[in-house]
Amino acid sequence: MRGVRRRAGWAWAVKTRAGRPGRGRWPGEGRGVGAQQPQAGADDQAGQLRRVLTSRGYLGMLGVSVLVGAPVSLAAFGFVGLEHELQHWVWESLPDAAGFDRAPWWWPLPALLLAGLLLAPVVTRLPGHGGHTPVLGLGGPPTQPLEVPGVVLAALACLPLGTVLGPEAPLMAIGSGLALLAVRSAKRAAQPKLGVILGMAGSTAAISTIFGSPIVAAVMVIEAAGLGGPQLAVLLLPCLLASGVGALVFTGFGHWTGLSVGALALPAQPPSGVPDPGDFLWGVPVAVLVAVVVVTGQRVGHRVAAFTGARATGPRIVLCAVAVGACIAAYALVTGRSPEEAALSGQATLGALAANPHAWSVGALVALVAFKGLGWSVALGSLRGGPIFPAVLIGAAIGVACGGLPGFGIQPGLAAGLAAAGAAITGLPVTSTVLAAALLGGEAADSTPLLIVAAVTAFVTGELLRGRRPGVKAAAPPHAAEEAEGASA
Known part of the structure; x- marks a missing residue:
């Protein structure tokens, strides 16, 4: 899956159709995105943009x-x-x-x-x-x-x-x-x-x-x-x-x-400092690990989607919902913590984790990643909601769990996990870097280099993993490409 990247729905906005008299033309009208076009000069492009904006x-x-x-x-x-x-x-x-x-x-x-x-x-x-x-x-x-x-x-x-x-x-x-x-x-x-x-x-x-x-x-x-x-x-x-x-x-x-x-917000974060070589030394493998976990969850989600869409969709959706509930209950039973931490989108848990990461043991964080990750994977293919917020919490939990590694730290781990998870789930490394920076707030200035490296690493890792299994890509809903072509006719 390529997340929100290059969906047919986005491409519709720049597909071609005949312009209406007196309404101005869109840039590139008469040609599809990515088609071979004569190279327009800067003056031509500027004039074209002015005509559209003033139409x-x-x-x-x-x-x-x-x-x-x-x-x-x-x-x-x-x-x-x-x-x-x-x-x-x-x-x-x-x-x-x-x-x-x-x-x-x-x-x-x-x-x-x-x-x-x-x-x-x-x-x-x-x-x-x-x-x-x-x-x-x-x-x-x-x-x-x-x-x-x-x-x-x-x-x-x-x-x-x-x-x-x-x-x-x-x-x-x-x-x-x-x-x-x-x-x-x-x-x-x-x-x-x-x-x-x-x-x-x-x-x-x-x-x-x-x-x-x-x-x-x-x-x-x-x-x-x-x-x-x-x-x-x-x-x-x-x-x-x-x-x-x-x-x-x-x-x-x-x-x-x-x-x-x-x-999605972090009311408080661990204090940060200027990243040192140890942060990058550990930040790269942490980003790879986050991408592997996220892509694995997406693969499971595709299998679940095939299961629920085959036949008896209603009963299978109920079965998958119960399976998600079992994953959440298992987290609470194993850790003795509240099941609410593993349920829902993860917004509240992410804020609590960032504000007081020492309240979680490494074992509890591993259990959160395992059980919430499995529940998220099942929900991806059967229920309804957004895929990004839980993935961000999973990435943050992995980063904080790795924060005790020699030469690393909780804040760099949190930053790397946030950026890596966003890039892995959306396929949009720039958006993920901006999202992680917005979450970190005042702590983002020093962490920006690490955010960029983690986002790019996770993006590349995710693309390589998906490239090995073309079947897991879901570039668009069924018939979306055909519909987009029809809209441009």
């Missing part, structure tokens, strides 16, 4: 992007706020009401059984099947408005009950589908690029702060699209506007309501 159609789309950002972000804020409150109720309020100090070790078993029972009819009966399978990454064509209710129901059935997945994929799908509501279906059919770019703008608005910074979403758009020059500016501006408005809405409503959206 009435493009200026109108920028205006729509700004208008779309606010309602999409309000909807996303409501979704993540509700999901966070349900999660608190399931894992804290209910155990307390039942007389437990914390969720007992067996708590994930009935919780995940209920998740599977709720998810199965959504996947088998509703339009859109509750969103695409997480092992396929975050890419693909824009979510249609008719599919949004199924995505919301699937996410609320899975995420609060302990599914080892994150909220990023459902948020992007919700943002994409709601953004398309701003454009009439007839107009989207006549202008495929308009729908795709607005869908991407809605996605970036929805996840503008869930990654800890709206810049991360913007960088993801740049790197996943694989573009440069005028095409990059045309694609990026609507996404930047929508994500900026989305971040403003998230921040304002979070302060006004007092609700938490559970953004």
Whole structure:
């Protein structure tokens, strides 16, 4: 799997079609991305970009992007706020009401059984099947408005009950589908690029702060699209506007309501210093180890996806959900710690791990990687949610567990694990470096060289491992390439 890298959905935004009179032409119109083209001079490219940016159609789309950002972000804020409150109720309020100090070790078993029972009819009966399978990454064509209710129901059935997945994929799908509501279906059919770019703008608005910074979403758009020059500016501006408005809405409503959206963040980190040779000496093999673990999990996810998609999809989804619950329960039973640490997306556990890494023994961290990793692998191929957040926690746990090696340290291990896990799961090393730097905050300046080396090492390792097994790649959902070609006709 190549994560979100070069998905057909991203490529749609720059595919070709005939321009409408008086609306300006897109850079490279009439030619597909990557096609052999005459080399245009700098003046030609600059003039081409000016014509597009000043065209009435493009200026109108920028205006729509700004208008779309606010309602999409309000909807996303409501979704993540509700999901966070349900999660608190399931894992804290209910155990307390039942007389437990914390969720007992067996708590994930009935919780995940209920998740599977709720998810199965959504996947088998509703339009859109509750969103695409997480092992396929975050890419693909824009979510249609008719599919949004199924995505919301699937996410609320899975995420609060302990599914080892994150909220990023459902948020992007919700943002994409709601953004398309701003454009009439007839107009989207006549202008495929308009729908795709607005869908991407809605996605970036929805996840503008869930990654800890709206810049991360913007960088993801740049790197996943694989573009440069005028095409990059045309694609990026609507996404930047929508994500900026989305971040403003998230921040304002979070302060006004007092609700938490559970953004990926580290409230505190171990103090860092200037990286020394020992950090790089150990950082490279740690990044390789993280990539091996992540890619292995993806391979298991592909096998699980084949299992659930073969036949009897509903019962098999329930069976996989129970298997995820068993992995979480096994972690609590083996370590004597709360099952909540291995359940859910891992955002809270990541913050606790970074703030007090000495609270975990090496054995507990190994158990967290093993049991949460196995549960994550099963969930990737059967349930609904995002693949990135749990992978980041797994990478951080590996890095902290290796922090006691001679000449290494907990903070360098944490930094290397964060960057390596992001690059391994997404296939986007630049995005992963920016995400890790945003998480580390003030500690990122000294750690940046190590972040870059770890991200590149994990990316290369992941690509080499996937290259040996072409069957595990899932470059796009079925028929996406054909649909993209049809959109460019």
